[in-house]
Amino acid sequence: xxxxxxxxxxxxxxxQISNQTDDLSKKKRVCAYARVSTDQxxxxxxxxxxxxxxxxxxxxxxxxxFQGMYADEGLSGTSIKNRVQFQQMIQxxxxxxxxxxxxxxxxxxxRNTVDSLTFVRELRNLKxxxxxxxxxxxxxxxNVDFMLTIFSSIAQEESRxxxxxxxxxxxxxxxxxxxxxxxxxxxxYDKDEKGQxxxxxxxxxxxxxxxxxxxxxxSTREIAEHLTNNQIKNGRGEVSWKPATITTILTNEKYxxxxxxxxxxxxxxxxxxxxxxxxxxxxxxxxxxxxxxxxKEIFMIVQNLKKERSYETSTTRYxxxxxLSGIVYCGKCHRKMIRQHYNPNTAYSRIVLSCxxxxxxxxxxxxxxxxxxxxxxxxxHVYHEINSANPDTINEILDILETNLxxxxxxxxxxxxxxxxxxxxxxxxxxxQLRISSTTKDDDKYYQIMFDEKKAAIKxxxxxxxxxxxxxxxxxxxxxxxxxxxxxxxxxxxxxxxxTLTALIKKIIVMSKNEVIFIMSNSDIDETIFLNxxxxxxxxxxxxxxxxxDIEWKLIEIEDESWTLEK
Numbered sequence: 001x002x003x004x005x006x007x008x009x010x011x012x013x014x015x016q017i018s019n020q021t022d023d024l025s026k027k028k029r030v031c032a033y034a035r036v037s038t039d040q041x042x043x044x045x046x047x048x049x050x051x052x053x054x055x056x057x058x059x060x061x062x063x064x065x066f067q068g069m070y071a072d073e074g075l076s077g078t079s080i081k082n083r084v085q086f087q088q089m090i091q092x093x094x095x096x097x098x099x100x101x102x103x104x105x106x107x108x109x110x111r112n113t114v115d116s117l118t119f120v121r122e123l124r125n126l127k128x129x130x131x132x133x134x135x136x137x138x139x140x141x142x143n144v145d146f147m148l149t150i151f152s153s154i155a156q157e158e159s160r161x162x163x164x165x166x167x168x169x170x171x172x173x174x175x176x177x178x179x180x181x182x183x184x185x186x187x188x189y190d191k192d193e194k195g196q197x198x199x200x201x202x203x204x205x206x207x208x209x210x211x212x213x214x215x216x217x218x219s220t221r222e223i224a225e226h227l228t229n230n231q232i233k234n235g236r237g238e239v240s241w242k243p244a245t246i247t248t249i250l251t252n253e254k255y256x257x258x259x260x261x262x263x264x265x266x267x268x269x270x271x272x273x274x275x276x277x278x279x280x281x282x283x284x285x286x287x288x289x290x291x292x293x294x295x296k297e298i299f300m301i302v303q304n305l306k307k308e309r310s311y312e313t314s315t316t317r318y319x320x321x322x323x324l325s326g327i328v329y330c331g332k333c334h335r336k337m338i339r340q341h342y343n344p345n346t347a348y349s350r351i352v353l354s355c356x357x358x359x360x361x362x363x364x365x366x367x368x369x370x371x372x373x374x375x376x377x378x379x380x381h382v383y384h385e386i387n388s389a390n391p392d393t394i395n396e397i398l399d400i401l402e403t404n405l406x407x408x409x410x411x412x413x414x415x416x417x418x419x420x421x422x423x424x425x426x427x428x429x430x431x432x433q434l435r436i437s438s439t440t441k442d443d444d445k446y447y448q449i450m451f452d453e454k455k456a457a458i459k460x461x462x463x464x465x466x467x468x469x470x471x472x473x474x475x476x477x478x479x480x481x482x483x484x485x486x487x488x489x490x491x492x493x494x495x496x497x498x499x500t501l502t503a504l505i506k507k508i509i510v511m512s513k514n515e516v517i518f519i520m521s522n523s524d525i526d527e528t529i530f531l532n533x534x535x536x537x538x539x540x541x542x543x544x545x546x547x548x549x550d551i552e553w554k555l556i557e558i559e560d561e562s563w564t565l566e567k
Contacts, residue, residue: 027065030058032102033089033109034071054102067098090119093128105134117145187235188255188293197290204293206232210249211294214302215480219309220246250306256299257292297411304469323376323498324508330355331511333365334534339372353510368513375516378548379505380488380496382518382555386504387489389544394489397503397522398482414468421461428454506558509534514551517542521558533558 032054051069058066070089092098101123103109109116109132120139123130130139188207190200206227213223220243227234227241234240253260294302328337337353352369387394428451435447481499488500507519507530517537519525525533533540542554 027063028099029067029097030061030064030100030102031067031089031092031098032058032069033086034069034104035073035083035086035108050104058102064100067092090123093123093126096126098128101128101130103130103132106132120145185235186254187249189290199291199293203235207249207255207293210246211255211298211302214246214250215298215305219243220250250302253299254290255292255294256296257288257290258296259286259289300411300414300469322372323379323496323501324353324372325498327502327506328353328375328508328510329530329534330365330367331509331515331517331534331537332367333363334531335363335365337370337510340369342369367510370510370513370516374549374551375508375510376496378516378551378553379501379508379518380494381548382544382546382553383496383501383504384489384492385544385546386520386555393520394485394504398485410468414465417461417465417468421458421465424454424458424461428458509537511537515553516551517554517556519556519558525558 032050034050034054051071055066055069058064070085072083072085089098089101093101106116109119109130120130124139131137132139188200188204189197192198210223210227213226214220218226223246224241224243228239231239232241234245249255322339325339326336329335330337333355335355337355340352340354342348342350342352351372353372353375354369355365355367356363356369431447431450431454435444481503484497484500485503488494488496504520505518506521506525509517509519511517519530519533520543537556540556543557544555546553
């Protein structure tokens, strides 16, 4: 037989009444939150008035205990990330220190609908009420979520409109060339009493040093180490340099007197997240905005050097560090001789050049390694001997390097070519507008032909710009090379660098431990042709001979591309 179902009601236990009679336990712990979004004078006055008013209201209410005032000044309401006081208020509420929050309006609390609802619901779960004075509503009201959604959405849309208006104002100022540059941590520049940008000569010398060191071949890491080792201070007045800092300086167009505006754009007015402007918005290039520290041609050369070095292989970078790398060959097996450590980590450790390496197939060549320092010293000796025997030889090299060194003309050609590119791009835009406004498709073929022609023209103009910039960089490097050669010839004790050596001596052949042959030419020698020269090197007559450290050396000159034997 089935047992009859029965329901028993369990009544709640009566709450124990606290015997605590302290007035504070009966009072609500009340705080207020105030915020202004700009630092304008009228907003500041409103901000201060809110603080004074809420402090007075709370303290004068006998049922309220003044828990504190939380206020953020000059901050946007679309994100709480930087609103320190707001975050502290929420944390205090979580810690059970607050019962009621007073605020002027929903828009003062948060313009972001999601944030507004999220924090209201969290505080409600914590038994913390919010009173929005302007809207005259408490967050405990059952219908408040709907009202908050409406009011917050309106406030959020207002924020979007404000954001768009601000962007429009910025773009208008950009078009008019109105620029605000913060020089507080800007190495090389200050502002005068009128707010005009002026050069700080002491700091500008550091900027010039950085550009000069980079052009002379040092990497950003090496420049950073040099500045740190010499206790040179950065824009913050600290001896702290990193490769990224050097890169930022080398790529900052302001050092050439120009300004590029809107390099970054804000893609979300709620999160305020900004990204690099890669076409999301127009950029504004203002030329000659202020006095330059770095000449435009040098700045452009550095930009091209950065591109070129970024494409260099590790082998190329390695070779550029050492004068002899890649130009020394074995006279017996005809292979390139590579730098190696001989007896590393011992008292006999030294750098040698050898044709026998693990990276290449082994061979039966019995040519011994040659000391690197010895061969560098011999190369410098031969260079000076050439200059002593026939100064015209080096003068001819200098004349070749000095040919057509006029950079200003190249700069003008580059600017004119870039203007043609802009003009052609505008013609393409006009062509597209014509096609859009056309009511017939009969002319589609004509539009396509014109479009293709102009795209091809832009491509050709871009190639021309690259060639001009490359030529300008070569001109500048030739100037540097000329200066190095002249300096080296004036100081016979100076070590030879790669640019100076290879301007005259293109290849070196180590025949044996007692004989070295230097190949001189006024132009580079093709690798395949040179290997043929090595194989028949004994058929060439030397133009100079000598001896240094028990090693006989010969100098052979290859006059032109016919590579005919010297008679």
